[in-house]
Amino acid sequence: MGGIKFIIDMGLSSLVYAAIFIFAAGIFYKVYFEYYKTPQPLKIPQTPQPTDSFGVFLRMAGDVLFFRSLAKGTKLLFVAGWLFHFTFLLLLIRHLRYFIYPVPGIVTMFNKVSLLIGIVMLLSMIVLVVRRFLEERVRYVTLLADYFVLFLIMAIVVTGIMLRHEPFRPDVTAVKAFIMELMSPTTPLKLLTMEPAHAPTCFMFVTHLGLVCLLLIYFPFSKLVHSVGYFFSPTRNMVNNPRSVRYINPWDKG
Amino acid sequence: MAEEKAPDTKHHSGADREPNEIIQEYIKFEKIKYYPVELTGDIEVPKLTPDALVMVKPQLLTSKEVLARLGYPENGLRPDWKEVFLAKMDEILKKYRSVKLFLDICVRCGACTDKCHYYLGTGDPLNMPVARQELMRRVYRRYFTVQGRLFGSKFVNGEELSEELLAMWYTYFYQCSECRRCSVFCPYGIDTAEITMAAREILNSVGLVQKYLHEIIDKAQVIGNNLGMQQNAIVNALEFVQDELIETTGVEDIRIPIDEEGADVLFVTPSADFFASPHIESLYGYAKVFHQAGISWTMSTHASEGGNFGLFIHNYEHMKKINKRIWDAARELKVKRVIGGECGHMWRVLSSYSNTMFGPFDYLDPKYPRPQHICEFTLDLIKRGALKIDKSANEEFTVTMHDSCQVARGLEMGGTEFGQFEIPRGVIKGVCDKFVDMPEHTIRERTFCCGAGQGLLGDDMLATRVKGAMPRMQAYHYVKKNNGVNFLALICAICKAQMSKMLPTYGFPMEEVGGIHQLVGRAIVLGAKEGI
Incomplete structure (x- = not known):
């Protein structure tokens, strides 16, 4: 048994570090080299667009927080999409309880409703999947990759919900200890000397975490970069004042 | 180019033909009859009708003098077009953040699928903005992403360059009037106009130059x-x-x-x-x-x-x-x-x-x-x-x-x-x-293009123009009927x-x-x- 546990500990720790590295490096590369460094030659805001930068900030906040552009179109997509993203965010916040000690009050607030949040998230994703399949036009443009990422996240949510219940329930203190240990700066070094952090002995937990790592690795190479890409979208982030403020084409800056 | 002689090719003259010969066959200009629909005042979203408008091919610019002045190839599609195509696309991806970003971040949510006047007029699936963009995105995923270069086009839903694909580009990027209506409804503001502009310049660089638009530029x-x-x-x-x-x-x-x-x-x-x-x-x-x-x-x-x-x-x-x-x-x-x-x-x-x-x-x-x-x-x-x-x-x-x-x-x-x-x-x-005012969803930021904007006003595009004008005509009919x-x-x-x-x-x-x-x-x- 010790051998298997060692292999799982080693494997899981390495996977977590590799996933976080690929995710962080990938996103950094995308954002810095591909979006930030690529010039935008001309002003192409999409009007009506505010004529000052604070207004643009508000417009973008409206898009990010309330999906305002999406809300102009199909309501079903808007509602399902927004619920999915919002509940996703809530669950991410809830997971902070594994990363912070002591756990902040705002996180413990979710204790009672976290199952409900998970179920809402799952339902909204089912709507998104079914919609892709049933709506003729969307089915035409849907790729396998679009289903893949939906099902991947759904699998994460399902394993997450199962983790709350017997017989899948892990020892929560062991989980927290494992994560805190992974976060300690000396742990990666100990990997080299074959002393990995101790993962909780719980198959469902290993699956859940493994799927999350898969998502992180997949993230920078996929459409999921829309999350960071939006902020660089020139039709949304440019101020609508081309006449009063001269925009310099980065090409001309030499 | 095309050295290998495949006997089973569907073109019986063989695969050793020049790319220009092949493409000319695909995009041969034909006069097309067009029929306006009966107006009701309502704009209904049509069912998908594949290839509804695939036969509209804009006329090619053939005057060598004009092509030379514009700096585009003078003898039709270049024999080495694939290299030129990829080089031009690479250049544009490095010079235009809009294009690069918009190719990356689309999630194919479908918010734009019923927003294009050409789609509403024809039901042609490739006139859905996202599908139009995918024509370029397929090439992008195959040649300009790590996973595409490593694992090939099948894995990433990409597409190898071919004369057939080029013909699709030439057809459908000249069925976009760059009016930006789809972009209004896009959660990320993806602007198909930027993609279309890039695609047209790539087509120009390999020698497929549309006549009406480029004659005027000249x-x-x-x-x-x-x-x-x-x-x-x-x-x-x-x-x-x-x-x-x-x-x-x-x-x-x-x-x-x-x-x-x-x-x-x-x-x-x-x-x-x-x-x-x-x-x-x-x-x-x-x-x-x-x-x-x-x-x-x-x-x-x-x-x-x-x-x-x-x-x-x-x-x-x-x-x-x-x-x-x-x-x-x-x-x-x-x-x-x-x-x-x-x-x-x-x-x-x-x-x-x-x-x-x-x-x-x-x-x-x-x-x-x-x-x-x-x-x-x-x-x-x-x-x-x-x-x-x-x-x-x-x-x-x-x-x-x-x-x-x-x-x-x-x-x-x-x-x-x-x-x-x-x-x-x-x-x-x-x-x-x-x-x-006409109905709210047809004016202001949601206005429909007249159907002939951005280089589609030529007589060779009449079929496209009639179909694309439908939403505006419906809206006009509506206020004419109700408000005189x-x-x-x-x-x-x-x-x-x-x-x-x-x-x-x-x-x-x-x-x-x-x-x-x-x-x-x-x-x-x-x-x-x-x-x-």
């Missing part, structure tokens, strides 16, 4: 205007307009000044305004406004074109060269202000891009927007009571307004977020008593040309189309100046 650079009118022809045309004005108004000193140094205002407008109908009616209107305001103005034979078709492809140099004429003329004539006439894309280039390309305009009077739109100018005069208006001259009209795509979704007017909607309407209401509207006011030369053809096609009288300044011109009472 004419605007070489001769100075889209219609290819020489200087003396312009002078003649404008003198004729002036004679007409004097005759019809009875005012002796009303003028269309040409190349007058030291005038306050340089006025630029699409060259179609010089004689096309109904465009010319707006020219009368402009002249009357300037005359009555008592502001000295001039047109220029050097900058005899406001329109700038260089915008429609991602080729900065063409656009810049065409735009330069205006600012050269402004300096030469020592004007204090530049005002632009009624034109959609012209306005976007003139006011959004000029400042970047040829600014700063510190030689112009900073008291006024640099440059200014004729509607801003006229509305200001109306508000200040500087024009004597007799609305009863337009009594016979119940007016509605078609927001031009490039104006409505292009940039501010009057320095405010919604000015581009309010100011033109303000002018109309200032000279007409009866104004009714009988005048469609426009602020764009392309809209005017398209609508004066589409209205009769859909069974409306052609005279119901006109510019806003046509209405202004009718209502202005010339004579005793009240001063400003």
Whole structure:
């Protein structure tokens, strides 16, 4: 048994570090080299667009927080999409309880409703999947990759919900200890000397975490970069004042 | 190219044919019959009808002289087109963040799928904005992403370059009028126009150059205007307009000044305004406004074109060269202000891009927007009571307004977020008593393109134009039926040309189309100046 546990500990720790590295490096590369460094030659805001930068900030906040552009179109997509993203965010916040000690009050607030949040998230994703399949036009443009990422996240949510219940329930203190240990700066070094952090002995937990790592690795190479890409979208982030403020084409800056 | 001889190829002449020969077969131009639909007043989203409009192939530009001047291959598709194609695409991806980002971040949510007027008119799935973009994204994923390069096109839903794919590009990127309506509904503001512009320039670089659009780009650079009118022809045309004005108004000193140094205002407008109908009616209107305001103005034979078709492809140099004429003329004539006439894309280039390309305009009077739109100018005069208006001259009209795509979704007017909607309407209401808007989802930021914008106005595109005009025609029919509207006011030369053809096609009288300044011109009472 010790051998298997060692292999799982080693494997899981390495996977977590590799996933976080690929995710962080990938996103950094995308954002810095591909979006930030690529010039935008001309002003192409999409009007009506505010004529000052604070207004643009508000417009973008409206898009990010309330999906305002999406809300102009199909309501079903808007509602399902927004619920999915919002509940996703809530669950991410809830997971902070594994990363912070002591756990902040705002996180413990979710204790009672976290199952409900998970179920809402799952339902909204089912709507998104079914919609892709049933709506003729969307089915035409849907790729396998679009289903893949939906099902991947759904699998994460399902394993997450199962983790709350017997017989899948892990020892929560062991989980927290494992994560805190992974976060300690000396742990990666100990990997080299074959002393990995101790993962909780719980198959469902290993699956859940493994799927999350898969998502992180997949993230920078996929459409999921829309999350960071939006902020660089020139039709949304440019101020609508081309006449009063001269925009310099980065090409001309030499 | 194509060294391997595959005996089982579907083209029985063998695979050793030149790429140009293959592509010419795919994109052979044919005259196509078009049928307008029966109007009901409602815009219904059609069922998917694959290949509904695949047979519309724009005509190719074949004049070697013109191609050489534009810097594009002269003998059709280059034998080494694949390398050139990828090199050009790589260049654009590095030079335009818009293109790079928009190829990356689409999640195919489908919000745009029922927003394009060409999709609504045809049901052709490749006219759904996201599907149109996917034509390029398939190539992008295969050749420009790590996973595509490592694992090949199957894994990433990519596509190898082929003449067939090229033919699809040539077909469907000339069924996008770059009107940006899809972008309004996109959660990330993905602008298909940017993708289309890039695709067209890539097609140009390998030797597939569309005739109508690029002939005009050439004419605007070489001769100075889209219609290819020489200087003396312009002078003649404008003198004729002036004679007409004097005759019809009875005012002796009303003028269309040409190349007058030291005038306050340089006025630029699409060259179609010089004689096309109904465009010319707006020219009368402009002249009357300037005359009555008592502001000295001039047109220029050097900058005899406001329109700038260089915008429609991602080729900065063409656009810049065409735009330069205006600012050269402004300096030469020592004007204090530049005002632009009624034109959609012209306005976007003139006011959004000029400042970047040829600014700063510190030689112009900073008291006024640099440059200014004729509607801003006229509305200001109306508000200040500087024009004597007799609305009863337009009594016979119940007016509605078609927001031009490039104006409505292009940039501010009057320095405010919604000015581009309010100011033109303000002018109309200032000279007409009866104004009714078309249904909300067809105007303002959600306006439909006229169906012929951004290089699709050629006669070879008539089938596309008729289908694409459907949503606007439905909306017009709606207000005509319910509110008795009988005048469609426009602020764009392309809209005017398209609508004066589409209205009769859909069974409306052609005279119901006109510019806003046509209405202004009718209502202005010339004579005793009240001063400003």
